[in-house]
Amino acid sequence: MQIVIIGSGNVAYHLAKAFVLNNIPLAQIFGRNEKDLEKIAAELHIPYSTEKLEDADLYIICVSDNSVQNVSAMITKKDSLVAHTSGSLPKELLAGEYRKASFYPLQTFSKSKDLTYKKIPFFIETETEKDKEILFKLASKISDHVMESSHDKRKYIHLTAVFACNFVNHLFSKAKEISDSQEIPFDYFLPLIDETVQKIHEIEPRLAQTGPAVRNDVRVLELHEQLLKDESLEIYKVMNHSIKKMYGL
Amino acid sequence: MQIVIIGSGNVAYHLAKAFVLNNIPLAQIFGRNEKDLEKIAAELHIPYSTEKLEDADLYIICVSDNSVQNVSAMITKKDSLVAHTSGSLPKELLAGEYRKASFYPLQTFSKSKDLTYKKIPFFIETETEKDKEILFKLASKISDHVMESSHDKRKYIHLTAVFACNFVNHLFSKAKEISDSQEIPFDYFLPLIDETVQKIHEIEPRLAQTGPAVRNDVRVLELHEQLLKDESLEIYKVMNHSIKKMYGL
Structure with a gap:
């Protein structure tokens, strides 16, 4: 599975790091802030871009709530799964013709602070059982606490x-x-x-x-x-x- | 040095326990609530009373702020040192003809919860250098962090x-x-x-x-x-x- 992380902030960094540490390869980290992206990419040895979004099976959007919709509109690959990581947005806000999901890690992230990812609860919401399975499997490689959660509960x-x-x-x-x-x-x-x-x-x-x-x-x-x-x-x-x-x- | 602790609440219990664990003998634990006193006395193997306050060199008052003054008035031994454990009361509020002090442990105490006493900061205020030395020596047996503090700072x-x-x-x-x-x-x-x-x-x-x-x-x-x-x-x-x-x- 090709996975792309979008964003260069605290959540993007820690999620990327959690994937890499658990031997889940990332196809790309994509964002606007070249300086931050370069730093993350160098530390975690993953490709990055500020211009061309890689084709992927799963896009995980880790940007501020205000930017999620605009960023999600950039994803044009129809047979992909796109998840945001916001605690307060509905998955329906994602603007594109792809399968939509929410992939919410309940933690406070600071770049300069290491974390034990195993303990972070992940709350997942998808459109289909099949996508639920995909995201549960993925999150379970990072964390011991993966749960389903509706937008309302989230x-x-x-x-x-x-x-x-x-x-x-x-x-x-x-x-x-x-x-x-x-x-x-x-x-x-x-x-x-x-x-x-x-x-x-x-x-x-x-x-x-x-x-x-x-x-x-x-x-x-x-x-x-x-x-x-x-x-x-x-x-x-x-x-x-x-x-x-x-x-x- | 004969030490008496007055009170049967959370602070009294934990302070008594800290003394006992550090081989500082207590002459008595004194208070109103016989049931609580009995329990503490049994666990820590110290004498208790609800009626006759033992003669001592040092009395440490561990009761609620509202009761400190009344309780302090019960102490009649003139050549004793009396310390309260309140964060907000002046030592001058102690009502008796003895040497007055404050002995304030900065911690939240619950009976059912064990504590690492070594890390608790103790703030001490006395009338004389000699009394300061006595309380510093005592507190240092319990804690690694003993400091002087005026009422205003406290x-x-x-x-x-x-x-x-x-x-x-x-x-x-x-x-x-x-x-x-x-x-x-x-x-x-x-x-x-x-x-x-x-x-x-x-x-x-x-x-x-x-x-x-x-x-x-x-x-x-x-x-x-x-x-x-x-x-x-x-x-x-x-x-x-x-x-x-x-x-x-």
């Missing part, structure tokens, strides 16, 4: 990930802002953060909640509000309100 | 921890609420969560931000808002607003 998976990953990372940024402002090394907080996450591998997050809001410690909550302003204060208030609501306080 | 450490731990855990709870509502196993998200945290050991959180808000992906943001309501929607809006602000979007 939207909620993506939304859950925004809370559990994107927002969590932003809280780390805000936390670092506070500790930086007092010249407290953020490294001090890493054991606490590690433990916070370790905990929910063993205990339901609802049962693991600690802190002033769940204790309804009004004195501390008021003290903290005096130390904060702007977005940090807004976050502080909304999070505490939500915690109190969850525990009926 | 308030910010605690506040940072609320963002990096308490609020992060609440986001996990909210994320699980969403995935539960669609019968998507929350376990699917654990590799993503682990990676989110692993990342900030290597990359600054500000540089690790991903997701629709930092991409200013208006379509996805609007789609997600339609899927949410109540506190989840409030959190969604406030977090995205703060992310956009941080990245000048």
